[in-house]
Amino acid sequence: MNNRTEIKDNCVIKQYRDRISFENERMIYRNLPADGLVPVLREEGERTLVLERLPGQTFSAWLDTGPSPSEAAKLLAEWICRFEDAAFTVFGQYPVLEDLNPRNLIVTPDGICGIDFEYWHSGTREEALAVMCAMARTLYGGADIAACLEQRLSGAAVPEERIKTEAERIRQRRAAMENIRRSACIILAGGKASRMNGAAKGLLVLGEYTFIERILHTVQLFDRIRISANTHDYDALGYPVIPDVVQDCGPTGALYTALMDADTEHVFTVPCDTPLLKRDTIVRMYRMLDDHDAVILRTGERLHPTIGIYRKRILPVLEKQIQEKDYRMRGLLDKIHTAYCDTDDPVETMNINTPEDLERITKKHSV
Numbered sequence: 352m353n354n355r356t357e358i359k360d361n362c363v364i365k366q367y368r369d370r371i372s373f374e375n376e377r378m379i380y381r382n383l384p385a386d387g388l389v390p391v392l393r394e395e396g397e398r399t400l401v402l403e404r405l406p407g408q409t410f411s412a413w414l415d416t417g418p419s420p421s422e423a424a425k426l427l428a429e430w431i432c433r434f435e436d437a438a439f440t441v442f443g444q445y446p447v448l449e450d451l452n453p454r455n456l457i458v459t460p461d462g463i464c465g466i467d468f469e470y471w472h473s474g475t476r477e478e479a480l481a482v483m484c485a486m487a488r489t490l491y492g493g494a495d496i497a498a499c500l501e502q503r504l505s506g507a508a509v510p511e512e513r514i515k516t517e518a519e520r521i522r523q524r525r526a527a528m529e530n531i532r533r534s535a536c537i538i539l540a541g542g543k544a545s546r547m548n549g550a551a552k553g554l555l556v557l558g559e560y561t562f563i564e565r566i567l568h569t570v571q572l573f574d575r576i577r578i579s580a581n582t583h584d585y586d587a588l589g590y591p592v593i594p595d596v597v598q599d600c601g602p603t604g605a606l607y608t609a610l611m612d613a614d615t616e617h618v619f620t621v622p623c624d625t626p627l628l629k630r631d632t633i634v635r636m637y638r639m640l641d642d643h644d645a646v647i648l649r650t651g652e653r654l655h656p657t658i659g660i661y662r663k664r665i666l667p668v669l670e671k672q673i674q675e676k677d678y679r680m681r682g683l684l685d686k687i688h689t690a691y692c693d694t695d696d697p698v699e700t701m702n703i704n705t706p707e708d709l710e711r712i713t714k715k716h717s718v
Contacts, residue, residue, distance in 0.1 A: 354367050354368060354369065354469075354571065356455075356467070361403070361406055362401055362402060362403060363400075363404055363457070364399065364400075364401055364402075365401075365466070366398060367400075368398070368567070368589065368590075369398075369564075370398060370564055370568075371565065371568035372469055372571060373398045375468075375469070376467075377392070377395065377400060379468045382441045383434070383438065387433070387461055388430070388433055388434050389464060389466070390403050402466060404457055407464075408458055410453040410457070410458055410463065411453035414453065420495035420496035420499050424487075426463055427463065427500060429462065429463075430462060430463035432504070435476070435479060443473075445473065445476045445479040446468075446471045446472075447472050447478055447479045447482050448482065448486070449471055449472070449482070452467065477509055477513070480504050481509045481513045481514050482517050483500070484509060484517070487500040487501060488518050489518060523638050527634045527635075528572070528634070528637075530617065530640055531573060531634070531637050532574055533616065534619055535575040535576075535577065536572075536576045536577070536620075537576075537577045537578070537606075537621075538567070538570070538577070538578045538621055538623055539602055539605050539620055539623060540553045540585060540622075541579050541580050552623055552624045552703065553566075553624070555624075557712065557713060558713075562624060562703070563578075563585065563588065563623050563626075565626040565627070569629070569630050570619070570621065572633060572634070575614075576590050577593055577609065577612065579592075579593055579595070579605040580592050580594065581595055594608070595608050596608045600678045602622075602680055603673060603683065604673070604678070606661060606680075607673060610669065611666070613663060616662060617640070617660055617661065617663070618660070618663070619633065619661075620658065621657070621658055622702065624702050624703045625658065625700060627698050627712075629696075632699060640660060642688070643662075643690040644662045644665050644687035644688040645660060645665070647659040647691050647692070648699075649691040650696075650697050650700050658700060665687050
């Protein structure tokens with residue numbers, strides 16, 4: 352991932368490429384009690400958090416030292432329950448930890464500290480506990496620690512079917528994440544924005560953040576992120592900016608350049624004027640990848656070819672289409688093996704093309 356975590360000199364140093372992730376986690380550290388739930392926030396820097404911790408080791412390393420399953424389960428369950436109670440007090444809902452990674456928990460003489468809260472959402476206690484029990488099975492398989500942890504967390508209050516459902520969802524999510532980490536992401540920011548009076552659409556502001564900051568936050572799932580632009584408007588963001596190899600071809604030219612530039616089999620594309628695309632939607636798209644040449648987002652009958660996963664092997668088809676001066680993305684989709692991922696939230700795919708579009712979306716989503 353693009354964020355970097357380093358354990359050094361009894362501190363956890365976290366450096367963020369993404370301002371939204373930085374500010375969100377800083378808010379959590381500030382609001383949750385620092386009595387073993389999270390490390391103490393000692394110092395803040397530009398997109399850097401320095402967290403105090405007692406001498407210890409990651410939970411995964413501690414498991415390798417051979418504690419009994421009941422001892423490990425007791426320690427982890429106590430932290431989860433304290434974290435849930437504290438987060439419920441602060442946020443009014445239970446936190447559903449989507450990625451309970453044992454490398455992101457530090458075992459100290461006084462218990463466990465959490466050092467990563469990037470992937471979580473609010474939900475019911477049953478949902479939270481079902482995810483925890485499913486995570487236990489995912490992390491520890493059929494070992495006794497999973498059963499012990501489930502018993503301590505749920506007291507058999509969570510239906511077995513619910514746990515199985517969450518376990519399967521987590522399994523599929525992890526498989527999708529493997530493909531995501533082997534992909535490149537390209538943010539399409541090369542449009543002329545004539546209907547926005549020539550303003551760079553990615554730098555328009557929604558709430559406290561620019562469009563492209565919101566998109567960069569969403570696509571932090573990817574290890575390789577590029578921005579497709581033919582200007583220097585985005586140079587200061589710290590990501591590689593690649594101009595179109597073939598000019599004046601629109602998104603088709605940007606896709607061609609992205610596939611030519613990529614050292615990966617897959618490229619995920621997203622336009623800079625869709626700032627409300629959800630991270631879970633990207634994961635769902637990758638769950639559908641299989642052997643398709645492309646997976647495209649769809650809302651009802653409307654296709655969104657610029658929000659999609661494309662395989663590098665379609666380059667000859669794309670190159671022929673450009674040579675024929677056929678720049679229609681829909682035309683490309685008809686020539687390759689394409690799957691479609693449906694979303695019932697039209698806001699995710701809303702393009703902000705005019706000042707009126709911007710005003711409308713700002714009134715509804717100014718967060």
